[in-house]
Amino acid sequence: MKLPTEPIGSIPRPDELIDAIAGKPNSKPFDVLYEKAIGDTLTEFVKTGSPVITDGEQTKSSFVTYPLEGLTNLASNGVTINFEDGHTRQLPLLTSGPFRYGNYAVKYLDATKKKTDMPVKQAIISASALSLIYPQDGISGYSQADFISDLLNECEKDIRQCLEHGAHKVQMDFTEGRLSLKLDPSGGVLKHFIGLNNQVFDRFSEEEQQKLGVHVCPGGDHDSTHSADIDYADFLPELFNLHVGSFYLQLASEPDRVKVLKIIKQYLKPNQTVFIGVIDVLNPVIETRETVRDRVLEAAEYIPIQQLGTTDDCGFSPFCDDVSTKRETAFAKIKARIEGTKLAEQQLFN
Numbered sequence: 001m002k003l004p005t006e007p008i009g010s011i012p013r014p015d016e017l018i019d020a021i022a023g024k025p026n027s028k029p030f031d032v033l034y035e036k037a038i039g040d041t042l043t044e045f046v047k048t049g050s051p052v053i054t055d056g057e058q059t060k061s062s063f064v065t066y067p068l069e070g071l072t073n074l075a076s077n078g079v080t081i082n083f084e085d086g087h088t089r090q091l092p093l094l095t096s097g098p099f100r101y102g103n104y105a106v107k108y109l110d111a112t113k114k115k116t117d118m119p120v121k122q123a124i125i126s127a128s129a130l131s132l133i134y135p136q137d138g139i140s141g142y143s144q145a146d147f148i149s150d151l152l153n154e155c156e157k158d159i160r161q162c163l164e165h166g167a168h169k170v171q172m173d174f175t176e177g178r179l180s181l182k183l184d185p186s187g188g189v190l191k192h193f194i195g196l197n198n199q200v201f202d203r204f205s206e207e208e209q210q211k212l213g214v215h216v217c218p219g220g221d222h223d224s225t226h227s228a229d230i231d232y233a234d235f236l237p238e239l240f241n242l243h244v245g246s247f248y249l250q251l252a253s254e255p256d257r258v259k260v261l262k263i264i265k266q267y268l269k270p271n272q273t274v275f276i277g278v279i280d281v282l283n284p285v286i287e288t289r290e291t292v293r294d295r296v297l298e299a300a301e302y303i304p305i306q307q308l309g310t311t312d313d314c315g316f317s318p319f320c321d322d323v324s325t326k327r328e329t330a331f332a333k334i335k336a337r338i339e340g341t342k343l344a345e346q347q348l349f350n
């Protein structure tokens, strides 16, 4: 394909895995369920025609908490994220140092690459999201500066391992970017987050940075968002200061896409590619390929086609227990993205 197209990452887990996560008695062992879920996901992904695939994050607890799995120096009362429909997700709080990941993303990549020769993309969580687990009143004997130093090393390691193990792309999930403007409309926190993540990206060569990307969205959990009311116009100019080659942006669900495309056009830098969301992951209606084609053609009016790609607005199930989207719906939508992108290509490159 001439227009690159990539998924974000997560796919709803199979019913029997969801049941086991919910603690249903007589479930099969997790290793059996995980193995089957990854295998089935890869099979379904290939059927969509997707040139780049993921493991659907079948074995991640969530896009943000996987590095914290197994850690014993955590308490439960951390930062709470409020979603529009009233539900919340709460991060844990670190209780003592030093901070080390309990689990690295390369584990998922390795398990997937064992089963497929297709290009595999791997998502990792941002340093800025994990920076929120350090308590506001500090930890005695482990300063915030010590913590940030450890965090940057761990985040770098998480990315580097994935590159070394052959990830097609490594995508940093930066969903707290837009949210930060809700918590701090001055933009100070956003600038701080961007700076923190650039401290990680700057440890990679320019060539490596071209294999790195960032995903942003207004959150997507139980078909609800946390920061869709924050204007993209305030967020995007800062976003393109991140030192990576690819940007995966929610766009299909934006009320005024043209306004957003004009901002992207203004701030996108020459060595950057923007993958625009052409699939609304929160809407159960499956897009037609013509709808997708038209969204790509619309974007191509503003963005140079050499710097344009397509993606889904978000993962289809960033938290493992989210059952708001059906698995079949997710794959049907991905198929529509692939076919619609091809239709647009035929018009753009002829």
Ligand SMILES: [Zn+2]
Pocket: 175, 215, 216, 217, 218, 219, 220, 313, 314, 315
């Ligand atoms: Zn997202």
